[in-house]
Amino acid sequence: MPTSELSDALNPHYVQSRSRSSHLSNAVYRHPPIHNELELASAEPARPPPTPPLNSNGVRPSNPNNGVTAVQELMRFLASTRESQEIERKRRLAWEQEQEAKYRLRQAEMERRMIEMRQEISVLKARFAFSTPAPTNGAAASNAAPDPDPVPHSSPSEYAISHVEQQPTPTTSPSLSHSSTCSPNPLPAVAPTGQATSPREASTSSAYLPSPSLPPARFISVDPSSSRQGAANPRKRSIAESNSEGEKSSDSDAVPSRLRRRNHHDTRCLTIQHAMRNHLLRVMQLESDKDLPDSHVEGTSLGPDDPVRFVWGKTPKQSVHNGRMKDRVLKDLKVNRHLYKYVPDKDFGKKTLDSAFDQAFVTLRQKFKAQRDTSAAVSHKQREDTKAMRARRLSRRKTKLSNRSHARNKIRAFEHVTFDGALQMECMSSEESEFEEDHDNGSRSMFLRTRGLPWRSLRLQRLFDILDKEDRQDNAQKPRRGVGRKERYVGPPKEGLLLPPKGVASWMVSKRWLNVMRTSHVEVVGMLEDIVTDPVGFDWTQFHALGEESEDDGWLEMGRRMTDMSQGAPHYGLGQDETITTSPTTSSSLVNALSRVA
Known part of the structure; x- marks a missing residue:
């Protein structure tokens, strides 16, 4: 039965006989023939290998196996190149993660050391200030100069960045070296606060201590995306934090201002x-x-x-x-x-x-x-009442000065230095509280009597009128609470010899009052020469907001008020038949009274 190669391969009982070479056969050694020079010279040259014939187009037929082999070689080269690039990318990414982890640890360590150093310096300064006695005048003047900041101004983040940039890029495998896995050295012990060293020496010695080795970085897992996105933010944040800490430390070194009470419910002991x-x-x-x-x-x-x-x-x-x-x-x-x-x-x-x-x-x-003692109690009560009354009047004058100062800041026409002397406590009119009893109802009402200063000129009164008007317009829309503003009525000028404060200008002093002082008190004229100061650079001929320099109308108005007072006018205000105007001759106190009467 004939068989084929396929059937023989599928038949498990088929055994193919192999021809084995006999190792027992004797090896026959052949010696290479020896040719002389004559035979070599007469021998025919070797023929070149036959070349394939050209086709009709003049191109030799190419072997398809050679093209496939070239494509396969190219694919293998591209695959190997891609694989090497992927390996290099992973190695580079791992190295960047390691450097970011080291940078974060170094930054945290540096900030911790800076905070400890600042705390140590503050404790040493406090102990030094507490132990030294109060300096004399000369010593206080010499110590008034600010000490240079012992802490270097370069932030710890910048210091860490410079160290990271100086590290070379690794060209070896991404595996970490053995030095990064060894245990960190212990931190140097912090100097005790009671040590007798100056703050400058302590800060200098701590600033130049060797940086401790960082804990191992290979056990820290860092997300590549988060590390790249947040690489710049921690640095900026650290710089901002260091700047804020520096500002706090500089503020703490400065002399703290005396605390003030928040309100009348504040019971803290401040003095x-x-x-x-x-x-x-x-x-x-x-x-x-x-x-x-x-x-x-x-x-x-x-x-x-x-x-x-x-x-x-x-x-x-x-x-x-x-x-x-x-x-x-x-x-x-x-x-x-x-x-x-x-x-x-x-x-x-x-x-x-x-x-x-x-x-x-x-x-x-x-x-x-x-x-x-009853009599002592009465006198003590009178003294306390007088002190309280003076405190209330002083508070009203302070409030009036504050309101006028805020109103002046909103008007650019009064920014010149010549108007600075008008905004003083001694230039404000006094507001004295008085009581009025109603016999029909038996009730008792309290109002404030405004008493101006006789030395104030008409221009100064017009200035206060404008500032009060601006303040009323500003406060008209604000919500009010409490019992409201007390009624104010214009009273006679304050009695006695009242001089203007130092720093007023000549246009603030009434010329009519000055003429009266020349006749009654000659010494006042010499005193005014040291009080009145006129700033240069202001031309009244180009400034007409306060009117012209005239004193007659103001003194006529003052004389009319004095006449009303002598006739027993109750509130020294305007009659019902008079119109309410804000003419240049009206004082600021009169404007307030007119607004309340209306």
Whole structure:
């Protein structure tokens, strides 16, 4: 049965005999023939291999196997190139992640060290300022110069960036070196705060300490997209944070301004006088000064745990007991100074404490006399009422000055320096509170009597009229609360010899008043030469907002008011038949009164 190669290949029992060469056969060695020179010279040259014939177009037929092989070689080359590029990209990405991680760790470490250094410097400065005594005038002038900032101005982020840029690009495999995986060196110990070193030396030594080795970076997983997108933001943020910290440190180094109360509900102890009054009640074990204890008997000793008692009839210099109690109070105040954290440290000096104690002790003596003696209580009540009345009037004048100052800032025509002298506390008119009883209803109403200054010129009054009008227009749309503004009526000018304050210009002083002073008080003319100052560079011929220089109308108006006062006019205002105008001859107080009467 004939077989084929396919059937033989599929038949498992088919065995093909192999011809094996016999290793036992003797090898026959053939020696190469030896040719002489004559035979080599006469031998025919070797024929070149036959070349394929040309086709009709003159092109030899190409072998298709050669083209396929070339394409395969090209594909293999492209694949290998693409693979090498992918490997290089991954290696580069891993290196960038490693550098970003190192940069973040270095930046965090640098910022932490900078914060610790600033804290250490502030503690050393505080200890140095607390330990040194108060400087004299010459020493204070020499120490007034600001010290240079011991901290370098270059931010830690810039320092870290420079180190990152100096590192070369790796050309080896992306695997990290062994040095990046070793354990970091321990940080240098921070110098104790009690060490006797200057802030400059401490900052210099800490600024030049060697940077510690960073923790291993290969165990930190960083997202490539987040690392690239946030590569610039942390640096900018760190620079901004360092700048803000520098500003805070510079602000803390400057002398802090004295705190002010937020409102009348603020009960913080901000001054040494307030602290002394509170501490006196504390050591006397009293809730308030409304009921002071009796006077102590001179010569009777008190135990250390007994409350402080004074001999009210004597001063601390007259009484030995009062002197001992004073020393006890001052020592206890220094020990418990942490209770008054808003009081400046410079106010706890010996001279300041002695002065504050004397003031508080005098006040307590007066209150004790008022509580024990009726006549003393009446006089004390009158003094307190007078002080309160002066404080209220001063507050009204301050408010008027503040409103006029804000109104002047909105009018560009009054920006010249010649108008600065008009905005002083002594140039404001006084507003005195008075009461009026209604006999029909039995009610009692309070109003304010405005009393101007006789030395003010007509131009100055017109200036105040314009500023008050601007202020009223500005406040007309603002919401109001409370009982509202009190009624104001124009009264007679203030009595007595009242001189203008220093710094006023000559156009602010009334010439009619100056003529009266020349006849009655000759010495006033010499005093005005040192008071009046005229700024240069202002031409009144080109400025007509305040009218011309005339004093007759103003003094005629003042004379009419004095006539009304002598006839018993109740409020010194205008009659019902007169029109309400804001003419140049009207004073600012009269404008306010007219607006309220209308």
